Amino acid sequence: MENLVQIALQNVNMAAILPSLILTCFGMGLLLINVFLPRGTTRQAVWISMIGLVVTGFFVFTGWGNPQYGFNDAVALDNYAAFFNIIFLFAAGLTILMSDDYLHREGYPVSEYYPLILFTTAGAMWMASGTDMMTIFLGLEVMSISLYVLAGFFRGQVRSNEAGLKYFLLGAFSTGFLLYGMALIYGVTGSTKLTEIGIYLNGHASLLENPMTLAGLVLLSIGFLFKIAAAPFHMWTPDVYEGAPTPIAAFMSAGPKAAAFAAFLRIMEYCFFSLKPEWTAMLWVLAVLTMVIGNVIAISQTNIKRMLAYSSIAHAGYALVGMVAANEIGYSGLLFYMLAYTFMNIGAFAILVLAGKKGEDNLTLEGFSGFGFKRPFLGVAMTIFLFSLMGLPPSAGFSGKFFIFAGAVEAGYIWLAVIGVLNSAVSLYYYLRVMVYMYFRDPVEDYAWVSLPAAAVISIVIALIGVLYLGIIPGDVMELAKLAIF
């Protein structure tokens, strides 16, 4: 018995979960502190959670290039996980900075909001560093359950209730598929460890034709494709983004989506590398479908938040192209793109947060008439973010798309790259239309209610710096992304 305990303890390596451990500690500490703070004070919670994110970021940076494995190889904090951790930290930090004044404006100054974001981030980190299906599942659930609460956070607003409930029902439904896929794969290979599954499948060629393996692969993929909002599992996205608090919609489109990509790519690469022709063929179709559906439906949207939701579906499609390419530049392009997308999309949502009125944060295109001249700083920032979302140089969106499509061309998927570029051209229409309203329509309102709280401005400035830096000097980060992939 003692011997067993010793063996178990030897396999524990706290360094492998250090970033998420720190975040969880900060989150739980914050929950305790909240009890002693008077109602309606959230400033301290913002500070403490930002300190938590910075401390975690410090440990992630210092751990770069020094991979840690622990818990019987169930967790690996390698460069791949570290790169994604940085994405999650940026997403969480930018979201928290833009949230505080928004929560006060909307009448929900509840500081439990911040620990929930920290827990979501910690769950995302477990997903990125999980090398065992159990770790990935637990990370996914920690992330999702916190997000269900956040999506339904404004409990007096029916729209928010509806978003939370819809996200919950569909999320739990997709978890069922994911788990059944995991069970079938476990049944075929007798292990839940990703590397062992991969080696076993590679060594038993007959299993690759086995319907149970293929069913497991498909069910597993459905679970992840739901989380990354790929068509045809995208139906929840516009509804949930529209109803959820705007900062949470921004966060969901960046952090958790990147986490799902992280776990999905790792599972595909570790477990199913022997089935690569099959799953790349499947993802080829889904990537095209996702890009087309996202972009075409976004054209007809008049609500900007809903339009950004469809655009986030389209961007998931671009990122899937990187997975289909399945080569070095495609994978590292995917990592780069997730970081770029975090900056540009959260930046665009931050403008929406500031431009909205109490209870009317769903801006229509008309509501943006003349916004650019009345509020020059926000107008210019929105323009840069929209240019980046379109993929025009010199912005992060351009470099990201360039790497991804270069990967697709290098892997021989010329048509896929062509379809991707055509889709970007379609997306020009609906992004440019926002700018037309901002600059070429006479203002109907004076936007007197738009204030510029310092925290939100910092968040927008960080996002701007990120977009321009990744756009003008993409080489450095791309080198890091190349070191991060397997």
Added chain:
Amino acid sequence: MISVYHYMSVAAILFAMGTYGVLTRRNAIVIFMCIELMLNSVNLTFIALSRHLQSMDGQIFVFFVMTVAAAEAAVGLALMITFYRNRDSIDVDDMNLLKL
């Protein structure tokens, strides 16, 4: 003799019933019960396979699934209560504010 295939078949049928229920039922609580049915069919699959393969991993997985399902139920029912307070209904057809 009842083999692992029988267990797997029962689990597959339960999973299919759960999926069908989610897609056809209109009451959010019944949908949630169907989701729980799906998760439990997964648990049954894991247990049967764990016994068949003589490995403990599947049984450990089931503990995690049950824990997570309990946490999910807590959050899900809370969301349903807030929705019911505002709309006096938990019918998914009444979740219609967010549409095109």
